[in-house]
Amino acid sequence: MGISTRPAVASDEEFVNALTRETMRPYVQATWPSDEEREKYYWINRFQQNETEIIQVDGEDAGRITITRRPGCIVLEEIHIAPRFQGHGIGQMLIRKVLAEADERRIPTELKVLKKNPAQKLYMRLGFGDYSNVTGRLGLGPRN
Numbered sequence: 001m002g003i004s005t006r007p008a009v010a011s012d013e014e015f016v017n018a019l020t021r022e023t024m025r026p027y028v029q030a031t032w033p034s035d036e037e038r039e040k041y042y043w044i045n046r047f048q049q050n051e052t053e054i055i056q057v058d059g060e061d062a063g064r065i066t067i068t069r070r071p072g073c074i075v076l077e078e079i080h081i082a083p084r085f086q087g088h089g090i091g092q093m094l095i096r097k098v099l100a101e102a103d104e105r106r107i108p109t110e111l112k113v114l115k116k117n118p119a120q121k122l123y124m125r126l127g128f129g130d131y132s133n134v135t136g137r138l139g140l141g142p143r144n
Contacts, residue, residue, distance in 0.1 A: 001057055003090055005065065008052035015054075016047040016064045016080075023080040030116040045078055052078075055094065057085055065094055074102045076111040091119070095126055 008016065021042060032038050048066055055063035063081035067074060076098055081091050102109040111128065113120045 001088065002059070003093060004056050005053035005094070006056060008047070008049050008054050008064070010049060012049070012052070012054055012061075012064075013047040015061060016052065017042070019064060019080050019082060020045055020078070023083065024114070024117075027114045027116040031114050048077075055081065055090065057090065063090065065098075067098060071107075073107055074098060074105075074109045076109060092122060092126070095122075099126065 024041075024045075028038050028041050032041065051068055052064055052066045054061050055065055061082075062085040063079070065079045066077040068077055076095065079091055079094065099109055109128075111123060113123060
């Protein structure tokens with residue numbers, strides 16, 4: 001299985017926004033009762049071309065990773081893997097790559113995760129710790 005990333009382009013917007021809804025729907029529904037609150041989540045987490053890379057498996061678009069690189073911190077904004085590609089270690093491999101970059105730069109890495117999202121177990125295993133508790137979300141990090 002060949003895993004790679006490529007810079008997002010404008011035409012990836014529909015793929016990324018649909019992927020976000022597909023992968024996050026159960027956790028968003030479990031977190032916020034109203035459609036208005038759910039739509040706000042999707043709007044906040046919409047496609048951001050400049051910070052997004054498209055994850056590919058054997059040349060096929062399989063997910064997205066959105067990273068904000070600040071002078072003193074790397075923020076893993078979003079990582080979504082299409083369901084049929086989940087469970088193969090793709091997310092873990094890409095997160096480890098981000099962590100290696102942060103280690104090389106000697107800066108922390110942070111992320112936020114919905115409390116209902118089981119991915120938080122992976123993040124904890126990778127060394128993130130709970131540092132904030134915002135309604136419906138956990139802030140994890142700093143990890144350095």
